[in-house]
Amino acid sequence: MVSQVTTPKSAEIIYPDSDGKPMADNTKQFHWIVTIKENLELIFANQPEVFVAGDLLWYPVEGERTLCQAPDVMVVFGRPKGDRGSYKQWTEANINPQVVFEILSPGNRLSEMAKKFQFYDRYRVEEYYIYDPDDIDLTGWLRKEDKLEVINEMNGWVSPRLDVRFELASDTLEIFKADGEKFLSFVEIDSLRKQERLRADEAVTQLELEKKRNEALAAKLREMGIDPNQI
Secondary structure, eight states: OOOOOOOOOOOOOOOOSOOSOOSOSSHHHHHHHHHHHHHHHHHTTTOTTEEEESSOOEEOSTTOTTOOBOOSEEEEETSOOOOOSSEEGGGTTTOOOSEEEEEOOTTOOHHHHHHHHHHHHHTTOSEEEEEETTTTEEEEEEEETTEEEEOSOOTTOBOTTTOOEEEEOSSSEEEEOTTSOBOOOHHHHHHHHHHHHHHHHHHHHHHHHHHHHHHHHHHHHHHTTOOGGGO
């Protein structure tokens, strides 16, 4: 009797969807992550091949399950929108994120940020931005040839990829879209919507009052034997 020898299959590599770290250490950091991510989503809402994500693990190399980073915000041009547990580059036409944001918190260590920079530089991020909301400090790097180089002046800088402008005010960072509109929080957006709704309601009310006045005038003219349609 001949027995068959079965070659065991290699164990499937599991790529975790979480690094076990919190998305943010405090409310200020969380506010900026959400504000930047959601406003970028709005900018590219009608472009199906632009993927925007927040706190999503990016694995650049197949088989290297410990080689990863979770940018606070990342933008990938050339990949479709949609839900993902993580961004495995080899399953995404080998397209790496081109723009990355990190928002600092007091818990960020210099060594940790240095490792992130090396990772983003090595895996060909084109634009890398770090914002410190406590010190109102924005630092940026732009890829030139084969490495990320620091952007000397960030105040007024326009991102080549995103077409957004950064302005450093005395007490905060302001980011403007190409049309001049400022990045807003959900609360600010909701407030603007309510104001627009109120203005629209007031305009409708004014039109209704004008219509009633015209109808009353027409009725008065008819009482006087005058056809208002002939005036």
